[in-house]
Amino acid sequence: MKRIFILLLCLCVMLIPVRAATSEKLVALTFDDGPSGRYTRKLLEGLEERNAKATFFLCGYRMEQDRSLTQRIFQEGHEIGLHGYSHKPMQNMCQPDVLQELKKSVSLLPEGCEAVFLRCPGGTCSRCTCQAAAALGLSLAYWSVDPRDWATDNADAIEKEVLNHVQDGDIILMHDMSGSSVEAALMIVDELLEEGFRFVTVSQLAAHKGITPVPGTIYPRFSQKN
Numbered sequence: 001m002k003r004i005f006i007l008l009l010c011l012c013v014m015l016i017p018v019r020a021a022t023s024e025k026l027v028a029l030t031f032d033d034g035p036s037g038r039y040t041r042k043l044l045e046g047l048e049e050r051n052a053k054a055t056f057f058l059c060g061y062r063m064e065q066d067r068s069l070t071q072r073i074f075q076e077g078h079e080i081g082l083h084g085y086s087h088k089p090m091q092n093m094c095q096p097d098v099l100q101e102l103k104k105s106v107s108l109l110p111e112g113c114e115a116v117f118l119r120c121p122g123g124t125c126s127r128c129t130c131q132a133a134a135a136l137g138l139s140l141a142y143w144s145v146d147p148r149d150w151a152t153d154n155a156d157a158i159e160k161e162v163l164n165h166v167q168d169g170d171i172i173l174m175h176d177m178s179g180s181s182v183e184a185a186l187m188i189v190d191e192l193l194e195e196g197f198r199f200v201t202v203s204q205l206a207a208h209k210g211i212t213p214v215p216g217t218i219y220p221r222f223s224q225k226n
């Protein structure tokens with residue numbers, strides 16, 4: 001009996017690290033519309049302090065305005081995704097126009113930075129957009145948690161909305177375009193780190209879930225591949 005008990009105890013000890021490894025909760029925080037000369041630096045400082053990585057879907061015209069801030073985002077280990085050059089909706093654009101928007105944005109990426117994901121402005125895309133994205137090897141990253149941070153200046157409400165819905169594998173949509181969004185994002189990071197979540201880029205999230213993004217395909221979140 002004692003031997004069986006010891007054997008069971010050993011098995012339990014062996015299983016603990018395996019369970020911990022597979023139950024790791026990952027989440028991707030994403031920020032659209034930047035970089036913002038007014039807010040992005042504060043966000044980057046906060047993310048650095050918390051060792052959290054995020055994904056920034058940058059507008060080409062804003063990258064053009066602040067090349068050093070774009071460079072800093074990349075250098076600090078965050079992922080840069082495309083959000084069009086002009087931020088005009090893409091769903092009614094013809095394919096050559098979408099391609100032009102995307103190519104112009106790609107040309108503004110820091111050296112060594114390769115965009116894997118596109119998020120269409122306003123989250124609206126057409127078959128044409130997906131085809132243009134596919135032609136450039138881009139997948140489309142959407143979101144599964146949207147606190148509509150752009151519609152409020154109440155950081156607590158933004159935080160609450162995210163915390164009420166977030167799950168392992170989620171992509172959270174935010175904007176680094178206001179003080180309340182940045183404040184809320186850092187509060188969310190603090191809270192979820194305490195709950196055992198880890199903040200990774202969208203590409204890292206896909207890789208951890210065993211998924212290779214297919215160009216032209218839309219991904220609202222990444223859950224474990226079966």
Ligand SMILES: [Zn+2]
Nearest residue numbers: 032033121122
């Ligand atoms: Zn946008």
